[in-house]
Amino acid sequence: VFAELKGMERGNLKISVASTANYFATQLLASFRQTHPRVTVNLDVTNREALLGQLEHNQIDLAVMGQPPDGHDLIAESFMENPLVVIAAPDNPLAGQKHIPVSRLADETLIVREAGSGTRSASERFFQTHQIAPRTGLVMNTNEAIKQAVQAGMGLAVVSLHTVSLELETKRLALLDVEFFPIQRYWFVVHRKNKRLSATAQAFKQFLLDEGKAAVTG
Ligand code: PGA
Incomplete structure (x- = not known):
């Protein structure tokens, strides 16, 4: 002992x-x-x-x-806590806008995690609640791949704030100010x-x- x-x-x-x-x-x-x-x-x-x-x-x-x-x-x-946030490339027109309505995400392409990911199921529940169906043409099984894809301007993503602190600090990614976010x-x-x-x-x-x-x- x-x-x-x-x-x-x-x-x-x-x-x-x-x-x-x-x-x-x-x-x-x-x-x-x-x-x-x-x-x-x-x-x-x-x-x-x-x-x-x-x-x-x-x-x-x-x-x-x-x-x-x-x-x-x-x-x-x-x-x-594990806040889920919306990220975009810094040159995305939505970056820097205030109070983006959540319905605006319906016009965007979303890069999502694989089935089986907790981040993915939480964001799916969120979009269902708000009756929004963003285009989700891109599925990737690591947060790193998603961040690279967002940086390259392929779309937006919902990720845990824990995964992007470095990129936000170095301004390689932007945090979007979307209504009802973060998902807690x-x-x-x-x-x-x-x-x-x-x-x-x-x-x-x-x-x-x-x-x-x-x-x-x-
Ligand atoms: P995951 O994260 O998306 O890497 O599975 C766990 C969770 O948020 O439940």
Whole structure:
């Protein structure tokens, strides 16, 4: 117990994160390992649907993902906000406009993530609610590919703000001020209900919950 308290346990941590969560998860892992340097970490980066499969087959300790669906016998605790925003190339005529009506998106081509992505299903729900059907001719399975395509002027995209901080800072992408955005999602740390978490997994879960709270309260 003493060794665990001091973070010196030689644990093993098997975690999977949604591809979109990878933009901050590795940083969190890095700071966790500062206090738990002897922990071996296995990190898998995949989409929401694959994560649910891994949880179901007991292949991982913890997942970091959007809110899981009911009925999977999972424990899920939210620890951080995940705002979804609309991005465009900086020279897009909509960039810099104020209060763009959401209906305006119906005239645009949208580049979307693959089926199975949480970002994609959340934006589909959003467009259904607002009864808008943007053209979605382009489907790509990584946030990186989507950002490149948007930069190249192929269309607009709805992505997590976590994926574009660098491009917004360097002005390679523009954030559009569209009505009803951002879509507010949350990040959850998730495990099977009947999973006996190791001391290491328990410590990492607590670390995420504490870090998230710290990020929200500044
Ligand atoms: P994803 O992100 O789009 O990479 O699956 C997870 C989520 O928002 O649920």
